[in-house]
Amino acid sequence: MKLVILDRDGTINSDSDDFVKTPDEWLPLPGSLEAIARLNHAGWHVVIASNQSGLGRGLFDVASLNAMHAKMHKMLAAIGGRVDAVFYCPHSPEESCNCRKPLPGLFEQIGARFGVPLKGVPTAGDSLRDLQAGAAAGCEPHLVLTGKSAKGQPDGLPAGTTVHKDLAAFADFILQRAAKPLAVAI
Numbered sequence: 001m002k003l004v005i006l007d008r009d010g011t012i013n014s015d016s017d018d019f020v021k022t023p024d025e026w027l028p029l030p031g032s033l034e035a036i037a038r039l040n041h042a043g044w045h046v047v048i049a050s051n052q053s054g055l056g057r058g059l060f061d062v063a064s065l066n067a068m069h070a071k072m073h074k075m076l077a078a079i080g081g082r083v084d085a086v087f088y089c090p091h092s093p094e095e096s097c098n099c100r101k102p103l104p105g106l107f108e109q110i111g112a113r114f115g116v117p118l119k120g121v122p123t124a125g126d127s128l129r130d131l132q133a134g135a136a137a138g139c140e141p142h143l144v145l146t147g148k149s150a151k152g153q154p155d156g157l158p159a160g161t162t163v164h165k166d167l168a169a170f171a172d173f174i175l176q177r178a179a180k181p182l183a184v185a186i
């Protein structure tokens with residue numbers, strides 16, 4: 001199974017310091033949904049791993065979160081794209097869970113659910129903690145310079161991190177790499 005794991009806020013949709021709390025506030029970044037659709041058309045399954053501490057902080061409820069994702073799924077379907085699943089951490093930082101990024105719990109849940117070894121699975125996010133979580137789970141880290149990294153990349157990126165302008169550039173990278181013919185030893 002060809003799997004990529006994506007962060008949500010700041011990677012697929014605009015982030016907000018005030019949290020994204022309603023479907024109206026859920027606005028895709030330019031080209032991000034198309035990037036997911038292009039990955040899908042090349043056979044990649046796309047799954048989201050997202051910290052949603054706004055739930056634990058009482059800023060919105062699960063019904064609102066589901067409504068945001070219904071909007072996302074509908075917009076994706078309109079362009080032939082699909083996200084297979086959204087895994088989220090609902091906890092506030094004080095709850096000391098093991099699924100809030102930078103801890104790898106969400107990624108491990110995804111690997112278990114899909115029965116996929118996470119070693120080398122590409123993961124893209126706009127924050128250091130996204131890549132720390134992915135790298136801790138064995139994934140291949142990719143930073144997008146949108147959202148939290150729109151003003152520049154953070155220090156301390158995990159070894160082997162590849163940096164891309166945005167999710168469209170990440171998709172280009174994945175698709176071009178897959179299209180390269182294998183070297184043939186004679």
Ligand SMILES: [Mg+2]
Pocket residue numbers: 007008009010011015125126127147148
């Ligand atoms: Mg983010």
Ligand SMILES: [Zn+2]
Pocket residue numbers: 089090091097098099100
């Ligand atoms: Zn959690």
